[in-house]
Amino acid sequence: MGARRQHAPRGPTRRRAPTPADCVVLLAVAALVPASWAWKPEPERAAVLVVRSADGESRFEASQDREMEIRGPVGVTRLRLQDGEAWIVAAPCANHFCQRLGRLRAPGRSLVCVPNRVVVCFAGSGLDVDGVTR
Amino acid sequence: MPPLVSVQGRQASTALQLRSRLALYAAAATLLWLLERTLPNPVPWIRLGLANGVTLLVLLEHGAVAAGIVLVLRLLLAAFFAGTLFGPQSILALGGGVASWAAMTLAQRWGGRLLSPLGLSVLGASAHGLAQLALVATVLGAGSGAWDLLPLFAIVALASGSCTGIVVDALQARLALARGTAAP
DSSP, X not given: OHHHHHHSOOGGGGOOOSOHHHHXXXXXXXXXXXXXXXXXXXXXXXXXXXXXXXXXXXXXXXXXXXXXXXEOSSOEEEEEEETTXXXXXXXXSSSOGGGGGOOBOSTTOEEEETTTTEEEEESSOOOSOSOOOO | OOOSSOOOSXXXXXXXXXXXXXXXXXXXXXXXXXXXXXXXXXXXXXXXXXXXXXXHHHHHHHOHHHHHHHHHHHHHHHHHHHTOTTSHHHHHHHHHHHHHHHHHHHHHHHHTTXXXXXXXXXXXXXXXXXXXXXXXXXXXXXXXXXXXXXXXXXXXXXXXXXXXXXXXXXXXXXHHHHHHHHOO
């Protein structure tokens, strides 16, 4: 049993913190912080913007910047497509919720103006989940 | 029957005593995990990782298999008491815990005499965070922005791993002292 106890490098011989190797580990993990800030995977850009309105469905190249007017039952919804992002700049409805929906950047979300019956989204498969809770 | 894990010290000279000790370690780790869960945390899944400190202590005192047993017991018990067994949180905890255990075991095996509990703990905490991010990115997809949290996870791993490592270092010193005074 005595021999068994001595073969493993454990026990009081380990108490040397911080060792030079510890410092290397700490520096490596610390270096991960600026490195991961510098390295950002390029977000996948959608290719086609889909606009559905009372007139039907239209598709636009997402790479071509433009501003479009979409006619609906309430009036004209103005949509801007720029740098691969789409957002509603003006809406004829009372609450303007669609203007506050922010910018579309990838498939999976949509901009909706219910009163004017406008739905805008990027073509493609988005996230399979809506959200995550604890 | 040969012992499942290497035994150190006179107090744990039999398999039964070792099992009792591992059960106590698992209970302590579960309690620490549950207590930590009550602390407010701004970002889900980011924790201090005191329970991982127990895994490290068992790894250093009783070997990798014993640490793995304590880890699995702690994960099962903690998830059971928290009501998250088989839920996403327990899957993340399992992934992080196993990655942390594997990283600390390999580091101890290959650089055991070079690294103190501090270095091992920081490595384990980093592996824990990376594994959890990888799991989240796999489940939610590459566009989910999970990897955007990497700097935050690295900072937390550095801080929590250092704290846990210092605690384990001190605990190991106390255990060594107790063994030393018990020895003739």
